[in-house]
Amino acid sequence: MCTSIGRCGPDAPSSSLQGEKAVIEHTSINPNKSAHIGHLRNSCIGDALVRILKRTGYNVEVHNYIDDLGNQLADTVVGLLNVPYEGEHVRFGDYCWDIYSRVNKEYAQSPEMTDKRTDILHALERGGENEAWLGNLVAERIVREHVEEMKNFGIEYDLLVWESSIVRAGFWASAFQRLAQTAVFVQEKEGKLAGCWVLKQSSVADGEAELEDYNIDKVLVRSNGILTYTAKDIAYHLWKFGLLEKDFSYHEFTAGLWTTGLIGRAFWKSGHGY
Known part of the structure; x- marks a missing residue:
């Protein structure tokens, strides 16, 4: 909601x-x-x-x-x-x-x-x-x-x-362009998220990052190219606040x-x- x-x-x-x-x-x-x-x-x-x-x-x-x-x-x-x-x-x-x-x-x-x-x-x-x-x-x-x-x-x-x-x-395409201009949206090159486009939430200690079921960063595009629901939510909310030049x-x-x-x-x- x-x-x-x-x-x-x-x-x-x-x-x-x-x-x-x-x-x-x-x-x-x-x-x-x-x-x-x-x-x-x-x-x-x-x-x-x-x-x-x-x-x-x-x-x-x-x-x-x-x-x-x-x-x-x-x-x-x-x-x-x-x-x-x-x-x-x-x-x-x-x-x-x-x-x-x-x-x-x-x-x-x-x-x-x-x-x-x-x-x-x-x-x-x-x-x-x-x-x-x-x-x-x-x-x-x-x-x-x-x-x-x-x-x-x-x-x-x-x-x-x-x-x-x-x-x-094209909402997500526009949102992707905006996100790509920031330092927190990156494509992972190695590890279990290799190939994924990820929104970096914050730095975490190495010990925390290795937890099997925990990842503080948010995957927006999976390595197979499929968008997560979070990616589409971000585009939707950018539109709500008038930050995309689309309708x-x-x-x-x-x-x-x-x-x-x-x-x-x-x-x-x-x-x-x-």
């Missing part, structure tokens, strides 16, 4: 809040299966913040960030393509729950099958191929189910931001709910846009 507010704080008088813009990003369920009770809990917390800020005078814009390039969606696509299954389900998302469970069992039994996940991740990032189109269709269908389900609890959104939009519209295109997803995409309008609502 993320909150971005133009101006706030204990010394900001309530009268100054009229019309002040606040962005609340919440829910952000992986679009590979139906929502569960934990997702609803997070959505309720986000919606409560939305209602509080609206009540105190903020002009609130509600975002739902859709991770349609991640491992979870890739796993579901791998399962749909490679794991035969038949069952009685009312919703597509419930069917995908079972596919997702089964494909992970397949990974455990045949570790080499995880190579298919890597192939799908590359295809999803490139777009335009059979696997990418299948991923798009799966994600869109499941997001529509998520949106309708949350609406039953009075939880609604203004904008869906798709991770694929961040990559394909999304927008179109309506459902009545009153807008979505990012590579086609659409430059401004998604009268008086809105970035």
